Amino acid sequence: MPTTASRPPAKSAASKAAQPADAKRAAIAKAKATAPHVAARIGSTPKTKFRGNPDLFGRLVEDHDRHRALLAMIGETSGKSPDRKKLFRELTLELKSHAAAEEQALWSSVMRNPANTDDARHAVAEHKAIDDMLADLAARDMASPGWLRRFAALREEYLHHIAEEEQEQFVAAEKHLSAGDLRYMQQVFNRRKKEEKASTQVKKQIKLKD
Numbered sequence: 001m002p003t004t005a006s007r008p009p010a011k012s013a014a015s016k017a018a019q020p021a022d023a024k025r026a027a028i029a030k031a032k033a034t035a036p037h038v039a040a041r042i043g044s045t046p047k048t049k050f051r052g053n054p055d056l057f058g059r060l061v062e063d064h065d066r067h068r069a070l071l072a073m074i075g076e077t078s079g080k081s082p083d084r085k086k087l088f089r090e091l092t093l094e095l096k097s098h099a100a101a102e103e104q105a106l107w108s109s110v111m112r113n114p115a116n117t118d119d120a121r122h123a124v125a126e127h128k129a130i131d132d133m134l135a136d137l138a139a140r141d142m143a144s145p146g147w148l149r150r151f152a153a154l155r156e157e158y159l160h161h162i163a164e165e166e167q168e169q170f171v172a173a174e175k176h177l178s179a180g181d182l183r184y185m186q187q188v189f190n191r192r193k194k195e196e197k198a199s200t201q202v203k204k205q206i207k208l209k210d
Helices: 013-032 056-075 082-110 114-138 145-174 179-199
Strands: none
Touching: 013 056, 056 082, 056 145, 056 179, 082 114, 082 145, 082 179, 114 145
16 A cells, blocks of 8 residues: 555645636637737636536537637727727637537537427527627627627627526536537537638628617
C-alpha cells in the first residue's frame, strides 16, 4: 500500500471549480478574436452544471458564452463602425449556425420522446424568433437609435433563451440520453455547425413593426 507521502496531492475545491471558469474564458477569447481591442464585459452568467463538460451540453454552453461575449462587445461599439459591422456579422453567423446544428444534433432526437416534446418545440420556436430579429437588424441603419433599441431587445431575448436552455431544457433532456448519445451528438453538432457557418448568409429583411 502506498504511503501518504507517495500519493499524488489531492485537488483542492478551487482547482476543481476552475474547469468551468477556464471553459468560459476560452469561449470569450474566441469572441475576442473578432475584434481584440473591444471589451467583452459579460458579467456573471447563470449557473449551469454543463459548463466545461466534454460532451454536447458542454459544447453548447461554450457557444452560449461566446455569444454572450459577442453581444456584450457589440454593445461597446457605436454607429456604423467597422467593429460593429464585423461583430454583428460574426454574431449572426454564429447564432444561425449554432441553432441549425443544435436542432439537428439535439432537438430532433429529443422530440421523439413525448416527455420533452414541448421543450424541443419551444427551443425551435425561439430560434425562429431570434433569426427574424437578426434579419430585421441587418436591414436597418446601425447608426440609428432604433437599431440600438432593437439590438437591446435581441440581446435580452437571446440571453433569456440560453439561460432557459442551460438551467431547464438541457437538464430535462439529459435524463433521457446516455453518455454515448451525447458524444455522438457532439460530433453531429460540430460537423453541422461548421458546414452551416461556412455557407450561411446574412439575411436582410424588415420583419418587425416599429
